[in-house]
Amino acid sequence: MTMAGYDIFDILVGRGDEKKPVIVQGITGSYGSTHTRLMKAYGTNIAAGVTPGKGGQSFEGIPVYNGMAEAVKATGAQISGIFVPAQFFLGAAMDALDAGIKLLVAIPEHVPIRDSIKVIEHAKSKGARMVGPNTAGVIVPEVMKVGIMPAQPFKRGNTVVFSRSGTLMYEVSYNLSNRGYGQRLCLGIGGDPINGTNLIEAFDLVRNRPDVDSVVVVGEIGGDAEEQLADYIIRTSFSKPVVAYIAGRAAPKEKRMGHAGAIVYGNYGSAESKVANYAKASVPVAKRPAEVPELLAQKMRR
Structure with missing residues (x-):
């Protein structure tokens, strides 16, 4: 067990190498869409995307929702990759944690330190964990990746x-x-x-x-x-x-x-x-x- 009360391994792949569902926040942006394609090609189970105002659309067969509560309810996902610009990070992260996300992979750089501190504190209060921000992400080789790393x-x-x-x-x-x-x-x-x-x-x-x-x-x-x-x-x-x-x-x-x-x-x-x-x-x-x-x-x- 970790300081946050759970094991990142379990959240990522369960007890074996289960393809856990992942939600991409910012899926319709140029950055999010590019890396969604690469993550999906690697074998990651991209179950949904979130872009406010784009709900009801789809991105290459992946349903897009307006908010995280809808996306989590539809998919049961506990993992989210955040690909939004830094100025939208705080809102996106809080939305994810309030919806029940347990592992938040925060890709953006230039996130204000005060925003990072708020998210870390909120994650702890929810029994969740954040990786990042300004991270390449996480990869379980030959199983799944949530991030921007090459395969x-x-x-x-x-x-x-x-x-x-x-x-x-x-x-x-x-x-x-x-x-x-x-x-x-x-x-x-x-x-x-x-x-x-x-x-x-x-x-x-x-x-x-x-x-x-x-x-x-x-x-x-x-x-x-x-x-x-x-x-x-x-x-x-x-x-x-x-x-x-x-x-x-x-x-x-x-x-x-x-x-x-x-x-x-x-x-x-x-x-x-x-x-x-x-x-x-x-x-x-x-x-x-x-x-x-x-x-x-x-x-x-x-």
Whole structure:
């Protein structure tokens, strides 16, 4: 069980690899429609879409509703992918949670921090969880995906990848797949300073799962998420092999590098700080993505 009272794995695929229904919010927009096609082609069960004012229409055979209450009632879905622009995110997220959605995958970037905090608090009050915002989404390789990640890098297996960077999640997973380390789940933490599911909560999801034998965590400079995670690994005696990669080692201090969460002030949030803390937790840190499977192989042999 997780801090939110349920297991994201169970919400995504049940006890096996059930094709759980998914609702896409913003399905008729250019962004939502493009990724709906890709998710559906991957095998995801897109049961409905929601666009206010477009109720009664359909998108490539998928019924469209005006609001989430109608869509949830018709489909029984507990998963929603939000593809609306940032200024509409708060309303869309609240609509989903009030309708009974338990896993909210928040794709938009540039969501105001106050809006993210409101949604996270509301999700907790509803016994639900948000992934993101500013996330590539979640994928159970060869089963389903809710997000914007390409399909090609991911292969099914027993390693889990948690990543603050979308692009690097793809690259690291590609290197793992090529070396025979398929993935059971890949989850984008999100690049914002406030995350609906942080690294520690993500690790809690897999610590007792028998179908997960190792974890790869892809971090970035900025913030203290990796430092807190290292402390968690030590404090809770996390037993599964863990390997890390940190992006932005060469970035100049006090300059934001792409993500709102990737900024370093002095030594706070620096790559050196993160590597040092991971060393205390016996987590090796790759210098480049291609090294990740090599370090994982060494860790798995111990």
